[in-house]
Amino acid sequence: MKVLVTGGAGYIGSTVCSALEEHGHTPVILDSLVTGRREFTRGRAFYRGDIADRPLLERLLDEHPETCCTIHCAALIVVPESVAEPYRYYRENVAKSLDLFQNLVELGQTRVVFSSSASIYDASPDFRVTEDSPLRPGSPYARTKYMMEMVLEDLCHATELRGIALRYFNPIGADPGLRSGSHVEAPSHVLGRIVEAARGRLPVFEVTGTDWPTRDGSGLRDYIHVWDLALAHVRAVEQFDAVLERARLRDLNDRYLAVNLGTGQGVTVRELVAAFERVSRQPLPLRAAPPRPGDVGGAYAGVERAWELLGWRPQSSVDEGIRTALAWDERKILG
Ligand SMILES: NC(=O)c1ccc[n+]([C@@H]2O[C@H](COP(=O)([O-])OP(=O)(O)OC[C@H]3O[C@@H](n4cnc5c(N)ncnc54)[C@H](O)[C@@H]3O)[C@@H](O)[C@H]2O)c1
CATH class of the missing domain: 3.90.25.10 (UDP-galactose 4-epimerase, domain 1)
Incomplete structure (x- = not known):
């Protein structure tokens, strides 16, 4: 299976690429290297450029017509920076993701797995949050994730697009094969x-x-090993249609689904x-x-949905x- 991975030169995207390869799939990376590392793309199909660059996306899909799913990891992710530079964050994470999703639908790519975040949840008195818990993103960064979930859900209702938003809790660690890992100079996590x-x-x-x-x-x-996180993406793309079918059988939305990825x-x-x-x-x-x-x-994380619908456990x-x-x-x- 060929999978377009935006942000595949970043910490999580590159780990997802390694996990896809270990399961016999082929990642095709689209990344501008604004923060990502070229060395994480080595030996992989790699298109350097912006997620909103339509001609580049067309070329990528022309050269990889078997692509059947997109994992959209590309984003700016530093919370204090998002407070200082909200325009840049809304433009990069929201406006450009909106263009990407629309371009994907128009180019016949209808399956999207989206990197979302537990930072969109409101505080819960007992600390446990399920996908139905109230949302209250506390920073411009978290609001970009929250907005993109709403955008994706609306597009999934109006078009052929289908979406699975994976809400990551707190990724830690590195690929056990040490092919890639966290690459920031001054980590804030x-x-x-x-x-x-x-x-x-x-x-x-x-x-x-x-x-x-x-x-x-x-x-x-809720610290989740990045390799487990990556394996959840493999599961999501391999089982994409089946996951949404299982959601339908449980009277959940079968076009767009949010799933917590944590240990519980x-x-x-x-x-x-x-x-x-x-x-x-x-x-x-x-x-x-x-x-x-x-x-x-x-x-x-409340993790029942990941267990039952994705069939994934860390x-x-x-x-x-x-x-x-x-x-x-x-x-x-x-x-
Ligand atoms: N790291 C975490 O703790 C965490 C937690 C929850 C959610 N997430 C989400 O996971 C995803 C990946 O995060 P990460 O930690 O790997 O970050 P990262 O900075 O390592 O990777 C992001 C990648 O996206 C690329 N990119 C950014 N904007 C782009 C654009 N406009 N066009 C093309 N490429 C672009 C960067 O070059 C980089 O390679 C993000 O969407 C983030 O919001 C991360």
Whole structure:
């Protein structure tokens, strides 16, 4: 099966490409390299350019007419940057995705798997959120994901397009084959900052927020191994029509479906630190700090829909996520 992967030179898109290949499929990458890495495209069909570039998309599909599905990972993803530069985020993530979807329909490509995010959910008193929980995206970045879900749903009602929005919780780790991994210089995600502190590139790891109503006061997240996340995409493209048929049999929308991708387990920041110290066998320099603007207590995924409709369950532990993150960091240092 040939699959168009936008953002296939990025952290998640490149891991999805590796998982597709391991299952006998062929990814075709469309990526502008605005943040992605050329080396993650090596040995793969790669078209460098913008997702809204219609002539480029036409050429790609002319040269790969067997393409049967699109996984749309391309986006700008840095929350504080989205607060400072909302125009750029709405233009890149919303306006251009809208053009991409319309171009895909017009070119006869009617299956889209969309990279969405758990950051679109409102806070839940018990931290658990299902696909039916209230939505309240808290940043321009999260609002671009929220808007694109609505856009995709509306297009799916009005056209031949069919969509599956995968709402990622907190991806960690790297491809176990270490073909690709996280590539940002100054990571803002928790495990990225932990690794920076452990390697001495940050003086200390700050536990930002210690008064949340969680087991130990630190924020709670649902850490999902990026390889498990990638395998969920393989499942979504292999089973695309069957997933929507199963949704229909459960009286759900059979043209557009949102699915949480998490483990169903909440892990606090302090528990993640303890796991890190266990796996790396080194103590981590720690300091408690106030929450950062826009921080939330956290959430974990209700995962029944992923189990029942996608037939997917994550296999990897948080410890494996930490192990592969460390191995990838080591590999980056060694070059
Ligand atoms: N990393 C996370 O924690 C996380 C969590 C939830 C959802 N997501 C979503 O997953 C997707 C992938 O995220 P990631 O962490 O791999 O980010 P990333 O920055 O590593 O990858 C994004 C890729 O998209 C490409 N890109 C961006 N805008 C483009 C455009 N207009 N045209 C062509 N290519 C473009 C970049 O060059 C990059 O290769 C994003 O849609 C993001 O919103 C990520």
